[in-house]
Amino acid sequence: MYAFEIDRPNTLADAVKALGAEEAQALGGGQTLIPALKQRLASPARLVALSGVAEIKGICTGDDGALCIGGGTTHADVAAGAGAYPALAALAANIGDPAVRNRGTIGGSLANNDPSACYPAAVLGSGATVVTTNRQIAADDFFEGMFTTTLEDGEIITEVRFPVPEAASYQKFEQPASRFALVGVFVARFADGVRVAVTGASEEGVFRWSEAEAALSKDFAPAALEGLSLSGDGMISDLHGSGDYRAHLVAVMTRRAVAAAG
Amino acid sequence: MPEVSMTVNGKPAKGQIEGRTLLVDFLRDTLGLTGTHVGCDTSQCGACVVHVDGRAVKACTMFAAEAEGAEIRTIEGMAEPDGTLHPIQAAFREHHGLQCGFCTPGMVMSAAALLAENPTPTEAEVRDYLEGNICRCTGYHNIVKAILAASGQDVSRIAAE
Numbered sequence: 001m002y003a004f005e006i007d008r009p010n011t012l013a014d015a016v017k018a019l020g021a022e023e024a025q026a027l028g029g030g031q032t033l034i035p036a037l038k039q040r041l042a043s044p045a046r047l048v049a050l051s052g053v054a055e056i057k058g059i060c061t062g063d064d065g066a067l068c069i070g071g072g073t074t075h076a077d078v079a080a081g082a083g084a085y086p087a088l089a090a091l092a093a094n095i096g097d098p099a100v101r102n103r104g105t106i107g108g109s110l111a112n113n114d115p116s117a118c119y120p121a122a123v124l125g126s127g128a129t130v131v132t133t134n135r136q137i138a139a140d141d142f143f144e145g146m147f148t149t150t151l152e153d154g155e156i157i158t159e160v161r162f163p164v165p166e167a168a169s170y171q172k173f174e175q176p177a178s179r180f181a182l183v184g185v186f187v188a189r190f191a192d193g194v195r196v197a198v199t200g201a202s203e204e205g206v207f208r209w210s211e212a213e214a215a216l217s218k219d220f221a222p223a224a225l226e227g228l229s230l231s232g233d234g235m236i237s238d239l240h241g242s243g244d245y246r247a248h249l250v251a252v253m254t255r256r257a258v259a260a261a262g
Numbered sequence: 263m264p265e266v267s268m269t270v271n272g273k274p275a276k277g278q279i280e281g282r283t284l285l286v287d288f289l290r291d292t293l294g295l296t297g298t299h300v301g302c303d304t305s306q307c308g309a310c311v312v313h314v315d316g317r318a319v320k321a322c323t324m325f326a327a328e329a330e331g332a333e334i335r336t337i338e339g340m341a342e343p344d345g346t347l348h349p350i351q352a353a354f355r356e357h358h359g360l361q362c363g364f365c366t367p368g369m370v371m372s373a374a375a376l377l378a379e380n381p382t383p384t385e386a387e388v389r390d391y392l393e394g395n396i397c398r399c400t401g402y403h404n405i406v407k408a409i410l411a412a413s414g415q416d417v418s419r420i421a422a423e
Contacts, residue, residue, distance in 0.1 A: 001282045002282075003280060003282055004282060005281045006264075006325060006327045006328075008327055027325075030325070030328075031305065034284075034305075034323045035304055035323065037282070046281075049325070049327065052328075076317070097393040097394025097395075098318055098375065098376075098391055098393070098394060099305075099311055099372070100320065100323075100394060102317040102318055102319050103319055103320075103323065179393070
């Protein structure tokens, strides 16, 4: 690792101030950023650790029934505390391993927007709202491609608001070494329609499969997906699987998710 | 250089660190607690698992600065001061839960975290919890058996395969 200074503010206001410094970067749970720093893939002059900011941790239910999760909440705490949204709690319980889940945070995962991360599928699939220190961002506007989001420098994710669907499921086909999703599909059925979000597959990062959404909104059953398929063009192709293989897996995992959501 | 202070195995500990100092390096190099191992340094293997405020954490993937004021427990804090092994350590010895021993500190700390939140886990739950702990001697069967034994369950019917 290259050398850097580290700040550990205790309030959101101090964190925002610290991030105003030149070449400062926010540090969530560090489960992605620290390995990246070790490989010298990142070289910030200053890290602002958010782990001491209590006001962005925790889970509550909003007046509109949405499940509100603080940006600094760990995967383990979401797994244990998001019982009102079982598919989301189950997703959190299957990220990485127990020690990783005790450090990694939802805000960190979303800000990083790894194309194979689980949380982006839940946020996009639920039509959640990402709340930051500056504004509220709809999930459909938040993700802008592999490792890219609409977040601006110094902007911190303070909360994610999930509308709770009538039924939902996340199905992940794990890449066996990293435990990241080779393909993961989040399906959520709301009163006004179905959302399907896919992670791990596209070179553009998480995306919605609109044809599947239209079919499932008419008939929420695995059979409704018959005949639907995606092209392997633009899908991630690496030693773990070709683009065509990933495209095939998307359809398989979507069927499984619909069956599991019931 | 900034200073960090924390409680390690019940005793106050402090030292000078750089921003980039990892918790595992602070424990090993500054405090001399070399029981916590660095196997992969890429947060895969789990040999560096310690408890931070009661939770299992990979000490190679956390900065020492973030442990300011925290309660840390390492493998050195498991046995009694007189050397009597912690029940999990005793079970590892009794059931041959280690071969070369390199992964053992992390295995024991993960097992302790598991039993703290789930005192009588099933075999499947033990295996699931150990997902982030790798044993290169492939000693998983006896590790799982030792943890089940440490939880007070009858392991006489679990074959050492």
